Structures are given as structure tokens and as C-alpha cells.
Amino acid sequence: xxxxxxxxxxxxxxxxxxxxxGSVVPPDPAKPSSGTVSTAGTVSTPPRxxxxxxxxxxxxxPSSVELFLRCPMLWYLQRLxxxxxxxxxxxxxxxxxxxxxxxxxxxxxxxxxxxxxxSEALQGALASLQEAWQEQDQWxxxxxxxxxxxxxxxxxxxxxxxxxxxxxxxxxxxxxxxxDVVWRDTEGRVVVDDDxxxxxLDARWESERLAEYDHSWQFRxxxxxxxxLLSEPVYQVRAHLIVLGPRKHxxxxxxxxSRDVLDRWYRSALSVWExxxxxxxxxxxxxxxxxxxxxxxxxxxxxxxxxxxxxxYGCDEGQMEALYERAQKEGI
Ligand code: SF4
Numbered sequence: 001x002x003x004x005x006x007x008x009x010x011x012x013x014x015x016x017x018x019x020x021x022g023s024v025v026p027p028d029p030a031k032p033s034s035g036t037v038s039t040a041g042t043v044s045t046p047p048r049x050x051x052x053x054x055x056x057x058x059x060x061x062p063s064s065v066e067l068f069l070r071c072p073m074l075w076y077l078q079r080l081x082x083x084x085x086x087x088x089x090x091x092x093x094x095x096x097x098x099x100x101x102x103x104x105x106x107x108x109x110x111x112x113x114x115x116x117x118x119s120e121a122l123q124g125a126l127a128s129l130q131e132a133w134q135e136q137d138q139w140x141x142x143x144x145x146x147x148x149x150x151x152x153x154x155x156x157x158x159x160x161x162x163x164x165x166x167x168x169x170x171x172x173x174x175x176x177x178x179x180d181v182v183w184r185d186t187e188g189r190v191v192v193d194d195d196x197x198x199x200x201l202d203a204r205w206e207s208e209r210l211a212e213y214d215h216s217w218q219f220r221x222x223x224x225x226x227x228x229l230l231s232e233p234v235y236q237v238r239a240h241l242i243v244l245g246p247r248k249h250x251x252x253x254x255x256x257x258s259r260d261v262l263d264r265w266y267r268s269a270l271s272v273w274e275x276x277x278x279x280x281x282x283x284x285x286x287x288x289x290x291x292x293x294x295x296x297x298x299x300x301x302x303x304x305x306x307x308x309x310x311x312x313y314g315c316d317e318g319q320m321e322a323l324y325e326r327a328q329k330e331g332i
Contacts (some may be wrong), residue, residue: 054228054266057273061177062218065269068276069217070298073315076279076286077306083320084327085305092144095132097197100151100242101180102128104195105171107156108181117149117156125152147244151197155242158250160193174229179222180240182230189235192222193252197242206243210253213239220265223257288315 060068068075077083103125107117117125125148133141168190169182183191201209213219216239223234239253257265278284292298293307304310306324313319 055270057270058277059175059225059269059273060276062221065217065221065272065276068272071289071292071304072275072279072286073288073310074304074306075276077309077315080280080286081317082326083306083309083317083324086323086325090134090136092129092133092139092147093199095129096144096148096151096199096244097195098132099125099129099148100155100197101171101195103148103152104155104180107152108167108170111167115156117152121156122149122152125149147199150248151242151244154244154248154250155195155240158240158242159252160238160240160250164191168230169226174222174225177221177225179226182226185235187235190226190230190232192219192226192234192237193240194219194222194237195240195242198244200245201243203247206241206251209241210239210251213253214255217265219255220257220262221269224262224266224269227262 064075064079067079103117103121106124107121110118110120126145129145129148130141133144163185164183165186166184167181168184169179171178171180172182179192180195181193183193185191196213198209219237219239223237227234234257236254236256238255239251241251241253243249243251275284279286288310292304293310294303296302299305308323309315309320312323
């Protein structure tokens with residue numbers, strides 16, 4: 001793990017390619033890949049157009065799987081049926097994270113390394129924030145804009161690009177998932193980074209947060225899919241943690257997976273994806289994980305957002321409209 005450093009390093013470039021933004025265009029998933037080897041040690045079948053299919057099983061995005069693993073009914077109601085609580089207090093946290101990520105993507109595309117963010121990156125970040133902004137009484141836009149600018153500056157001046165030669169992929173879709181950036185390092189190895197922006201994180205909880213990344217489904221998923229796409233192993237996956245307060249800092253948390261670890265993850269993934277697909281196809285019902293309905297740790301400090309749907313309305317969608325609405329479905 002590295003912490004924020006102000007050491008100067010040469011700015012990595014974006015690898016030359018045929019895409020308009022200068023990054024590598026992933027192969028058409030509808031076309032057979034060039035003999036890529038799956039983590040199970042067998043040659044993968046070509047992935048399906050939407051999210052990829054491996055060994056004949058459609059894959060699901062890490063965020064979808066993480067919801068499914070919390071509770072299959074929660075995933076079913078939210079992702080497959082599109083239900084969301086009708087009254088939800090808006091906070092800018094998600095918008096701040098997306099805005100910083102947008103600014104970083106712009107900064108990486110122009111190949112800028114460790115220096116203050118370019119004006120294009122800053123403008124892009126603020127435009128993203130303004131687009132997501134919802135009027136309410138608690139937060140003022142200029143205050144949150146400063147927070148976004150601080151996050152972007154922190155990230156740009158941080159240690160992320162040290163030892164990286166060029167960006168191979170910047171926010172490019174990789175079989176339905178989108179790692180923030182894939183680098184080639186000075187040793188010629190592939191490194192995958194995902195930005196994690198946190199508005200406030202008490203120092204006491206940072207090690208716990210980093211430990212959660214160590215067993216994260218998402219990072220193993222990225223290591224697998226980027227490896228298949230590039231037909232070479234991923235050397236390292238890193239959580240790029242950008243903390244905006246109370247002590248603003250950046251932490252890079254690297255994780256390296258052995259072949260065994262990725263093989264084991266892949267076997268689990270096939271089982272999970274297969275079950276999700278069966279539920280999506282209505283070949284089997286979603287079940288309820290009743291152990292976590294009021295577990296605040298599982299639901300980010302709240303009880304389950306679909307608690308009333310399950311325990312007041314008995315999962316009857318005909319009755320749920322009093323408290324829930326059908327939102328636009330996110331990717332499944
Ligand atoms: S209330 Fe319980 S059973 Fe219902 S979706 Fe939430 S976690 Fe699952």
C-alpha cells in the first residue's frame with residue numbers, strides 16, 4: 001500500500017490505438033476471440049454481446065452480483081424488476097464520486113500525469129456534478145463543487161501514475177464491466193485500477209475498508225475479464241482510494257491474485273451467474289436472505305431498502321406502489 005506522495009514522475013501516455021479517444025478498442029464480443037484462455041484453464045467461448053458469456057454461462061456485472069449475494073430477492077426486485085423506494089433522501093456522495101471519476105477519465109485521456117488537473121478535466125467533473133445535482137435544502141452546489149475540485153486535484157497529484165508507462169484502457173467496456181483505467185507498467189505488466197471516492201472516512205475505518213477490497217468480488221472479476229480481453233495475465237489490481245475528509249488523502253491499495261485464487265473465483269462465478277440466469281429466465285424463483293433484512297452493516301448503515309416490500313407487502317408487486325416506484329433499470 002502506498003500513501004499520497006508528491007514525488008514527480010513522468011506522465012504516462014495513452015497507448016496509441018484506433019479509438020477516437022486514444023485508448024484500445026476492445027474486440028467485438030460477438031466475434032470469436034483469439035483463443036483466450038479462461039482462468040479455469042480451458043479456452044473460453046466467445047462472450048455474448050451484453051455482458052459476456054464464459055464456458056456457456058452469461059456473466060453479470062460485479063455490482064449486480066454483489067447485490068445478488070446480499071440477497072437474491074433484493075437483486076430481483078431492484079435490478080430485474082426495477083423497483084426503488086419512492087422517497088429517498090438525496091445526498092451528493094454518489095454524484096461527487098461520479099464527477100471525480102469523470103474528471104479523472106478526461107485527465108487520463110490527454111495523458112496528463114502528476115500535476116494539477118487540466119481545465120478540461122475540471123470542467124468535465126463539474127459538468128457531471130451539475131447534471132446529477134438535485135435541489136434540496138441540505139447541500140449547496142458551490143460547496144460540493146469545491147469538494148469535487150479537491151478530489152480531482154488530490155487524485156491527479158497522487159501516486160497512481162508512478163511506475164505506469166501508458167494507459168491501455170480508460171473507462172472502456174470490458175464484457176459489460178468498466179474498470180476505470182488499465183495501465184502498462186514500466187516492467188511491461190498489466191495493472192488495473194478502480195477509483196473509489198469517499199466524501200468522509202474516519203481514519204479508524206480505513207484499514208477495514210481496505211480489508212474489504214482484499215476479498216472483493218469486483219476486483220477478482222476485473223482481473224479475470226481484463227486478462228481475457230488482453231490475452232495476458234493481470235499483474236495487479238488496485239483500489240485507488242480518494243478520501244475527501246476529514247483528512248484528505250489518497251491511498252493506493254494493490255492486490256495480486258495467484259492463479260489458484262482466480263481459478264477458485266471463476267468456479268464460484270460460474271455457479272453464481274448460472275443461478276442468476278435461471279432466476280432471470282424465471283426457471284427458478286429468487287429466494288430471500290432473511291438473515292440480513294435489518295443488518296445495517298450489509299445495507300450501508302440502513303435496513304434493507306426493500307424491507308417494506310418484503311415484510312409489509314409480502315413481495316406483492318401489485319401493492320408495492322404506495323412506497324416504491326419502478327425506476328429505470330440499471331444494467332443487470
Ligand atoms: S427485506 Fe430481506 S428478504 Fe427482502 S430483499 Fe431485503 S434482505 Fe432480502
